[in-house]
Amino acid sequence: MIFTPLEIISFSVLLLFLSVLFVPLLKGNQRLLINVSFMLISLASLLGLAGGIWAVGGGITNKLVLPLGLSDLPFHLRVDPLAGFFLTVICLLSFFVSLYSIGYVKGYLGRRPVTSLIVFYCLFLAGMMMVVIADDALFFLISWEVMAAASYFLVMFEDENIENRKAAFLYMIIAHIGAIAILLSFGIMAGLTTGFESFSGYTFDAMRQAEFPLKWATAAFLLAFFGFAAKAGVIPLHVWLPEAHPVAPSNVSALMSGVMLKTAIYGIIRVTFDLLGSFPWWWGAIVLILGLISAVMGVLFALMQSDLKRLLAYSSVENIGIILIGIGASMIFTSFQMPLLAALALIAGLYHTMNHAMFKGLLFMGAGAVLHATGERNMEEMGGLIHRMKWTAPLFLIGCVSISALPPFNGFVSEWLTFQAFLLSPALPSPMLKLLIPLGAALLALTAALSAACFVKAFGITFMGHWRGASMPRVHEADWPMRSGMILASHACLLLGVLPTFFIDWMDIIPQQLIGTKIGASSGAYGWLWLTPIAPERASYSGPIVFLGILFVVIAVYLLLHVRPGNIQRAPIWDCGFAKLNERMQYSSASFSMPIRRIFGFLFKIKEEVKLTPCGTHKPFPKRLNYHLKIRDRFWGWLYKPIVDSSFWVARHVGKLQQGRIQAYLIYSFITIIILLLFSR
Amino acid sequence: MDINIASQITSFLAALVLLTAFAMLAQRRMYGLVNLFAWQGLFLSINTAIVGFVAGKHHLYISSVLTLSLKVILLPYILHVLIRRLKVHKEVEMVVNIPMTMLIGIALVIFSYHLTAPVMELSTLVTRSTLAVALATVMIGLLMMITRRHAVTQIIGFLAMENGLFFAATSATYGMPLVVELGVALDILIAAFIFGIFFFHINTTFDSLDVDQMARLKEED
Numbered sequence: 001m002i003f004t005p006l007e008i009i010s011f012s013v014l015l016l017f018l019s020v021l022f023v024p025l026l027k028g029n030q031r032l033l034i035n036v037s038f039m040l041i042s043l044a045s046l047l048g049l050a051g052g053i054w055a056v057g058g059g060i061t062n063k064l065v066l067p068l069g070l071s072d073l074p075f076h077l078r079v080d081p082l083a084g085f086f087l088t089v090i091c092l093l094s095f096f097v098s099l100y101s102i103g104y105v106k107g108y109l110g111r112r113p114v115t116s117l118i119v120f121y122c123l124f125l126a127g128m129m130m131v132v133i134a135d136d137a138l139f140f141l142i143s144w145e146v147m148a149a150a151s152y153f154l155v156m157f158e159d160e161n162i163e164n165r166k167a168a169f170l171y172m173i174i175a176h177i178g179a180i181a182i183l184l185s186f187g188i189m190a191g192l193t194t195g196f197e198s199f200s201g202y203t204f205d206a207m208r209q210a211e212f213p214l215k216w217a218t219a220a221f222l223l224a225f226f227g228f229a230a231k232a233g234v235i236p237l238h239v240w241l242p243e244a245h246p247v248a249p250s251n252v253s254a255l256m257s258g259v260m261l262k263t264a265i266y267g268i269i270r271v272t273f274d275l276l277g278s279f280p281w282w283w284g285a286i287v288l289i290l291g292l293i294s295a296v297m298g299v300l301f302a303l304m305q306s307d308l309k310r311l312l313a314y315s316s317v318e319n320i321g322i323i324l325i326g327i328g329a330s331m332i333f334t335s336f337q338m339p340l341l342a343a344l345a346l347i348a349g350l351y352h353t354m355n356h357a358m359f360k361g362l363l364f365m366g367a368g369a370v371l372h373a374t375g376e377r378n379m380e381e382m383g384g385l386i387h388r389m390k391w392t393a394p395l396f397l398i399g400c401v402s403i404s405a406l407p408p409f410n411g412f413v414s415e416w417l418t419f420q421a422f423l424l425s426p427a428l429p430s431p432m433l434k435l436l437i438p439l440g441a442a443l444l445a446l447t448a449a450l451s452a453a454c455f456v457k458a459f460g461i462t463f464m465g466h467w468r469g470a471s472m473p474r475v476h477e478a479d480w481p482m483r484s485g486m487i488l489a490s491h492a493c494l495l496l497g498v499l500p501t502f503f504i505d506w507m508d509i510i511p512q513q514l515i516g517t518k519i520g521a522s523s524g525a526y527g528w529l530w531l532t533p534i535a536p537e538r539a540s541y542s543g544p545i546v547f548l549g550i551l552f553v554v555i556a557v558y559l560l561l562h563v564r565p566g567n568i569q570r571a572p573i574w575d576c577g578f579a580k581l582n583e584r585m586q587y588s589s590a591s592f593s594m595p596i597r598r599i600f601g602f603l604f605k606i607k608e609e610v611k612l613t614p615c616g617t618h619k620p621f622p623k624r625l626n627y628h629l630k631i632r633d634r635f636w637g638w639l640y641k642p643i644v645d646s647s648f649w650v651a652r653h654v655g656k657l658q659q660g661r662i663q664a665y666l667i668y669s670f671i672t673i674i675i676l677l678l679f680s681r
Numbered sequence: 682m683d684i685n686i687a688s689q690i691t692s693f694l695a696a697l698v699l700l701t702a703f704a705m706l707a708q709r710r711m712y713g714l715v716n717l718f719a720w721q722g723l724f725l726s727i728n729t730a731i732v733g734f735v736a737g738k739h740h741l742y743i744s745s746v747l748t749l750s751l752k753v754i755l756l757p758y759i760l761h762v763l764i765r766r767l768k769v770h771k772e773v774e775m776v777v778n779i780p781m782t783m784l785i786g787i788a789l790v791i792f793s794y795h796l797t798a799p800v801m802e803l804s805t806l807v808t809r810s811t812l813a814v815a816l817a818t819v820m821i822g823l824l825m826m827i828t829r830r831h832a833v834t835q836i837i838g839f840l841a842m843e844n845g846l847f848f849a850a851t852s853a854t855y856g857m858p859l860v861v862e863l864g865v866a867l868d869i870l871i872a873a874f875i876f877g878i879f880f881f882h883i884n885t886t887f888d889s890l891d892v893d894q895m896a897r898l899k900e901e902d
Contacts, residue, residue, distance in 0.1 A: 662835070663776060666827045673823075677796055 006062035006079045008051035009087060009133055015044040016126040020119050027115050034105050037118045041125065042098040048091035048129055055084030059509040069138060076203050078135035081509045082274070086132045086266045089354050090259045092492065093361045094125050097258075100365050100485025101251040103478060107372045108249075117157050117249065124150035124255065131263045136203040137186035144182065144263075148175040148231075151260060154252040155244045167243035174240045178230030182267070185223035189275060192216055207275045217276050221283055224271040232264035234324065235294040236635045238317045242301070245313035246377060250368025253309060257316040258361035262353050265323055269346075272331060273514040284331025285436065291324030292440055295447040300600050303454045304631045306379050306589040308367045311458055312360065315403065318451060319356040323349045325444060326418050332433065333425070334515055341425055343511035343519045344533050347504060348417035354503075355410040355496060359402035362489035363458075366396035369478040369486070370462060379461045379589045381469035388475040391483050393463045398490040400459045402497070404452035408547035410496035413531070415448055416541060420533050450596070457592045465586045498543040501528045590629050597631075605632040687735040688810070691852075694728040695811035698848060699790070702821045705841060706782050711769060711833065715760045718837055721844055722752030728811075732851050736806075740859040741851070747866050748847070756840060756873055760833065763877055767884055769833060777828045786821050793817040800853070811852040818845030832883060832890040836876045843869055 019040045026033040054060065059081055066075040079087070101121070108114050127147030134140035152175070155168040186202070193201030193210040200206060212220065226237075233241035245253045268287070272279060298318030305311040326349025333342035367377075369392045376382055386393040402409035405416075422441040428434060478486070496503060508518045519533055532540040561567050575581045597606065607630040615623040657668075701721040708714045726748040733741025775782070793816040801809050822842030826835050847865070850857045857865075880890060887894040 663827050663830075666823065670820075670823050670827060674792070674820075 004062045005051040005055040005058075005060055005084065006064055006077060006133065008054075009048050009079060009129065010064065010077065012044045012047035012051065012091075013126050013129050013133075015040065015047065016122045016129075019044070020122045020126075023115060023118050023122070027113070030109055030114060031106070033118065034109075034114060035102060037122070038098045038102045038105070041101075041122060042095055045091045045095035045098055045125070048087055049095060051079070052084045052087030052091055053506075055079045056081045056088065056509060057506055059513075060084075063135065073136075073138055073199060073202065075139040076135035076205070077133050077139070078204070079133050081507070081513055082266070082269065083132045085350060085507055085510055086262060086353075087129060089262055089357045090125075090128050090132065093258045093357045093489070094255060096485045096489045096492075097251050097254050097361060097365065098485075099488070100254075100368075100482050103480070103482035103485075104249070104251050104365075104368055104372060106479075112158070116153065117252075120150045120153040120157075121252065124154060124252075124260075128259060128263055132266055135205065137190055137207075138202055140204075141179070141183060141186070144179060147260065147263065148172075148179065151248075151252070151256055154256075155248045157249055157252070158247070161247065163243075164247045167240070167247050171240040171244040174230050174237065178227040178237075181223045181227030181230070183227075185220045185227065185271070188216055188220040188223070204270075204275060208277070212276060214280070217279070218283070221272060221276060221279065225268060225287065228264040228267040228271075229290065231267075232261045232320045232324075233294075233317050234290050234320060235297050235317060236639050238294070238298070239633065239636060239640060241317060242305075242310050242313040242633075245316070245364075246307055246309035250309070250364055250371055253313070254361045254364035254368070257313065257364055258357040261316060261320055262357060265320070265327070265349075265353055268324075269327060269514070273334075273346075279331060279335055281332050281335040281430065281433070284328045284333075284335060285433065286328070287324050287331060288328030288436065288440060291321045291326075291328050292443050293321070294318065295321030295325060296443050296450075297603065299447050299450040299454055300596070300603060301633065303450060303457065303593045303596055304604060307377050308370065308379050308382075308458065308462060309364070309377055311379075311454065312363050312367060315451065315454065316356075316360060318447060319352065319360065319403075322415065322418065322444070322447065323352045323356065325349070325440060326352060326414075326421065329418075329421050329425075329437075329440075330515075332428070333421075336428060338425075339515050339517035340519065341421060342515045343517045344417065344424070345421035346511050346515065347507065347519055347533075348414055348421055350507060350510065351417060351496075351500070351504070352411075352414035355402070355414045355493070358489055358492045358496065359399045359409075359411060362399040362486055362493065363396065363403065365482070365486045365489065366392055366399055369482055370396075372478065372482075373475045374473050376469065376473075379458070381467075382462045383465040383468045383583070383586060384463070385475065386463040389463075389477050392478050392486070395483075395486040395490050396463065397459055398493055400455035402493045404455050405448045406452070408494070408497045408543060408550055410493050410500075413497055413500045413541070413543065415444070417533060418444060420539050424533075424538060453596065457589060461587070461589045461592065466583045468583050468586060468588065494547075498547045499528070500531050500541075500543055504531070590627075603634065605634050605637065606630070607632075684735065687731060690731055691728055692810055694724050694731070695814040695848075695852075697724045698728070698818060698844070699814045702818050702841065702845075703783065703786060705837070706786050706821060706825060706828075707779050709779075711764050711831075712761070714834065714837055715757050715764070718760075718840060718844075719753050719757040721841065722748060722756075725844055725848055726753060728848070729851050729856070732855060736855045738855050741856050743859060744847075744851075744856055744862050747862065751866055751870060752840070752844065755870070759873055759877060760837070763880060764833060767833075767880060767890065769831065769890055775828055776830055782824065782828050785824060786817075789820040789824065790814075790817040793820065804853070806852070806855065809852070812849060815845050815849035815852050818842075818848055821845070830891050832876075832880055836873070840869065840873070 019037055023033065023037055026036060055062070061080040062078065064077040066077060069075045105114050105117060108117070123146060127143050127145075127150055130143035131140060131147060134143050152168050152172050155171055156164055158164050189207045189210070189212065190199070190201035192212050193206045195201075201210070230237040245257055248256060272283065295318050298314050298316075298321055302311050302314035302318060305314060326345050330342045330345035330349060333339075333345060369389065370382070370385060371377055373389060373392075374382065374385070398409065402411040405411040419441060422437055422444070425437055428437065504519070508520070512518045529544055530540045530542045532538075573581060597604075607628070609626075609628040611626040611628075612622040613624040613626070615621045659665075698721055701717050701724065705714055705717045705721070708717055726745045729741050729745040729748060733739060733745060777785075790813075794813040797813040797816060800812060804812075819842050822838050822840075822845055825838035825841060829835060829838065843865075847862075850862075856862065884890055
């Protein structure tokens with residue numbers, strides 16, 4: 001071959017930058033602009049996808065030094081299987097989402113120009129791809145900032161709404177605090193590599209070679225983890241996520257939630273396993289514990305939401321938690337020299353990364369289709385869409401089943417692998433971990449169950465029953481480009497669930513490079529049919545057989561119901577003898593989550609208010625009942641509000657220095673000079 | 682020339698520079714202020730020439746001529762024109778009254794002597810005793826900028842500060858390299874021009890050159 005994977009990927013990035021230049025030329029014809037540019041982006045994604053798959057499949061590591069950047073600090077590019085894997089995740093979802101966008105973005109036609117949306121969409125994708133192929137701290141941070149800035153403008157897209165501006169601002173602040181932490185972490189590593197006199201330690205290669213003293217390595221790890229956690233939305237740094245994702249255009253939320261959060265996961269793996277290399281077990285414990293907290297709290301928050309996209313955003317927090325559980329467990333096992341289990345846990349984390357990109361992308365696309373069709377995000381107003389949206393509803397259902405970790409879809413496989421890593425772990429040599437690991441497994445099980453409940457609610461309230469709002473808008477089904485994006489994503493969910501052995505064989509090279517062991521998806525005797533991590537006598541799962549079994553049951557039930565015409569009867573709903581039922585009497589989103597709110601209510605700040613309007617003077621016979629429910633994130637009051645308040649307080653008092661009089665400013669300098677002279681004497 | 686005589690002459694000129702600095706603090710009239718500034722420049726120029734002669738540094742002659750042409754002739758001329766055009770030759774307004782300013786000035790001179798005492802012990806130059814005066818001139822220039830409310834007096838304060846710096850350079854190290862001095866001279870000239878243009882604009886915008894008016898530019902909270 002003439003090309004290397006890295007060249008293909010670089011070409012794909014270049015294509016994205018070229019389309020940025022080319023988009024303003026077509027500004028006059030917005031419809032054409034949408035068609036052409038998203039086609040180009042899909043093409044670029046396919047190219048990147050090919051490069052990524054090839055890099056992982058062939059176990060190829062390519063390097064390239066670009067003569068760009070500052071003088072003496074050229075940009076280094078590198079693709080290895082780990083980068084290739086994340087490129088595959090990014091490009092696969094961006095391919096689906098770009099196809100979907102051809103239809104979705106047309107919804108803005110006539111309302112506002114979409115040129116800026118397309119420009120920043122390209123930059124956003126290019127930024128994410130560059131983050132993954134960067135091989136020095138400088139280029140990494142530049143790409144990181146390109147990604148953050150572009151996504152800021154995408155969140156800001158509908159900037160006439162105050163909630164968009166607020167969300168984008170919050171996102172910007174947290175992204176930058178994170179970026180500063182990452183910068184400091186790279187600074188520590190680069191400084192320890194070559195000393196602070198020379199800059200040559202800024203390449204990742206130099207960092208890989210270096211040996212870091214534990215104290216500094218810990219500082220670098222904690223800073224990097226903090227920075228990446230802010231991007232990934234790990235609790236308690238998650239507050240920007242449920243604000244920014246709902247207000248962004250849905251195709252952008254799909255990408256932000258599906259893949260942008262994953263770049264942070266990439267960063268964590270790159271820094272810990274690759275750059276720092278060796279670490280004590282408690283680093284892994286930190287990652288694991290924060291992952292557990294994010295998973296449980298994330299899904300509980302998700303359950304309480306009635307805004308569909310906000311629910312999905314909180315569910316992303318949960319899934320990031322599950323991924324971090326895998327990675328944290330892998331770190332613990334690595335530091336205790338249990339490479340096989342470490343590899344299994346890492347594979348589980350990475351597998352879930354891929355899966356979450358697919359089903360969360362699918363769900364956000366589905367939510368976008370609903371939003372596009374009804375103009376509504378609040379589930380309390382929706383209902384009965386299954387009759388109007390005959391394509392979107394089953395596709396959304398596939399996403400829900402996948403994210404609820406039910407076989408035969410993909411969510412099951414990765415969560416099952418995570419459980420295997422937990423359950424197969426023999427007695428670890430630390431009493432605290434002996435407690436932590438079973439507790440982790442129990443919490444993970446709780447998370448899976450709660451997330452199933454959460455998505456029963458999401459699907460049931462949105463698509464089942466009758467329309468709850470005042471008047472039903474004219475709902476139209478998504479058009480073909482949107483459908484095709486969702487159909488492809490749902491097929492990816494199914495394939496990843498049914499044929500996990502192929503996928504794990506493909507990515508087995510990553511743990512081999514990072515930890516030194518493969519897990520070998522299927523032990524020889526069983527072939528590709530059975531997924532048997534570690535040993536067949538311990539645990540095994542066969543995607544194809546389960547799939548066929550489920551398919552058989554579904555077909556059998558369908559036939560049983562439809563073989564005789566009288567088997568299904570349609571009749572009016574039994575109204576318990578009361579007066580006529582109306583749409584407001586349906587099961588609602590708030591009532592669905594009521595039992596769980598009762599149990600876990602202490603975790604939230606709940607304000608519940610019932611107001612009765614009596615009929616005349618007869619108190620026992622209310623004419624009307626108003627119910628208000630307000631559920632707030634406690635972290636905001638605990639962590640963020642004090643910081644916000646104190647910074648405003650400081651700013652107000654510092655502001656008093658600004659007199660606006662020249663003399664005052666001169667006096668400040670004069671006094672400063674005199675004091676400095678006094679001290680320097 | 683005998684080194685002792687040279688040293689005495691430089692000290693005498695330093696005293697004159699300090700005297701003009703105090704005179705500028707006390708002067709109420711705008712024209713008088715510009716004239717005092719020109720006098721200060723003249724003393725500075727003579728001092729530079731003498732130092733150049735004694736130390737045998739011939740590039741100091743160029744600095745001296747430069748000072749003479751810029752600070753004694755050109756800048757006072759520009760300021761005169763400015764004052765006439767803007768019609769601001771009335772009394773100078775002060776934030777702090779004159780006796781108080783003078784007292785602060787005296788405190789600054791004492792502070793400067795205190796500050797430069799260790800330098801004077803180490804230095805072997807003829808001009809070492811004038812360093813404290815130079816530093817005091819700088820601080821008095823800054824004090825003038827703080828205590829005056831009028832924009833033109835502020836620029837004179839700024840230029841007086843620059844005089845002090847120049848003086849310090851001559852007395853501490855027999856002057857800066859010629860290139861640096863040329864650059865500084867050019868900077869001062871350009872600064873004066875820019876200030877002139879700004880004053881015209883400030884005058885048309887605020888109908889006054891009182892810098893207190895500019896407090897209105899501050900963002901309200």
